Amino acid sequence: MTQASHDIPLLEVRNVTRRFGALLAVNDVSFTVRQGEVLGIAGPNGSGKSTLFNVITGIPFPPSAGEVLLAGQPIHQMRPHQISRAGVLRTFQKDAEFATLSAFENVYASAVYCGQMSRDAAQAAARQALADVALPQERHGQAASNLSVFERKQLMIASAIAGRPKVLLLDEPAAGLTKPEISGLSNLIHTVHGRGVTILLIEHVLPLLLKVSHHLMVLNQGAVIAAGAPQDVVRSPQVVEAYLGKRGAEL
Ligand SMILES: Nc1ncnc2c1ncn2[C@@H]1O[C@H](COP(=O)(O)OP(=O)(O)OP(=O)(O)O)[C@@H](O)[C@H]1O
Numbered sequence: 001m002t003q004a005s006h007d008i009p010l011l012e013v014r015n016v017t018r019r020f021g022a023l024l025a026v027n028d029v030s031f032t033v034r035q036g037e038v039l040g041i042a043g044p045n046g047s048g049k050s051t052l053f054n055v056i057t058g059i060p061f062p063p064s065a066g067e068v069l070l071a072g073q074p075i076h077q078m079r080p081h082q083i084s085r086a087g088v089l090r091t092f093q094k095d096a097e098f099a100t101l102s103a104f105e106n107v108y109a110s111a112v113y114c115g116q117m118s119r120d121a122a123q124a125a126a127r128q129a130l131a132d133v134a135l136p137q138e139r140h141g142q143a144a145s146n147l148s149v150f151e152r153k154q155l156m157i158a159s160a161i162a163g164r165p166k167v168l169l170l171d172e173p174a175a176g177l178t179k180p181e182i183s184g185l186s187n188l189i190h191t192v193h194g195r196g197v198t199i200l201l202i203e204h205v206l207p208l209l210l211k212v213s214h215h216l217m218v219l220n221q222g223a224v225i226a227a228g229a230p231q232d233v234v235r236s237p238q239v240v241e242a243y244l245g246k247r248g249a250e251l
């Protein structure tokens with residue numbers, strides 16, 4: 001890394017807006033994420049969190065206005081596959097694996113498509129990614145549709161890391177998990193982060209969000225209402241009023 005690149009945020013979102021007719025789903029949002037950071041994103045249902053991920057990744061649509069920069073280079077006008085190959089990968093709120101492909105084939109496909117690897121390199125990357133998320137060997141050949149809810153989360157994260165992300169956007173990965181499974185997910189996020197991946201994490205499970213995030217940003221009605229140190233953000237009056245209510249006192 002050059003000297004100058006230390007000063008440039010890995011990801012910068014500048015005045016990004018996404019309109020659906022009259023609705024401003026994302027309204028003039030700006031923030032930066034530095035290499036190696038975990039940025040937590042919270043906010044009420046419908047506050048624009050997933051739409052923000054949509055416009056950063058171009059999947060399925062770009063912003064209506066504003067800019068997204070990766071290591072100082074604009075990516076908001078790129079096609080979705082170019083953004084993935086530049087190193088910005090996402091997971092989805094709903095299951096998005098190929099249900100009839102095996103776990104291994106799903107991860108392999110991601111390594112080939114996003115990581116742009118040769119067949120041999122993609123096989124090695126897929127095996128490594130499945131080992132990283134600790135999906136038991138005997139489950140690698142199972143169709144994704146036969147995996148348990150937690151195993152599908154392991155698969156989702158293995159598929160993402162096999163694509164060699166610089167920045168990984170995780171959209172509510174804890175949805176549907178039990179408390180012990182959430183603790184397992186927290187370990188998985190630490191593993192990915194330990195591989196040098198910068199992470200944006202949308203989550204309603206606040207103990208998880210507070211545990212893994214270096215910074216926290218809260219959206220309401222498409223706009224940022226608070227951002228900064230997680231413990232300060234959850235105490236800010238705007239966040240308590242718009243999102244946390246009584247839950248805020250328990251954090
Ligand atoms: N493709 C679309 N067309 C029209 N409106 C949309 C579209 N996608 C999202 N919206 C609207 O944009 C707003 C933000 O939705 P979004 O899915 O980003 O919220 P969210 O913060 O991710 O909510 P949740 O916590 O429930 O996942 C909502 O009012 C939603 O109905």
Ligand SMILES: [Mg+2]
Binds near residue numbers: 049
């Ligand atoms: Mg969402």
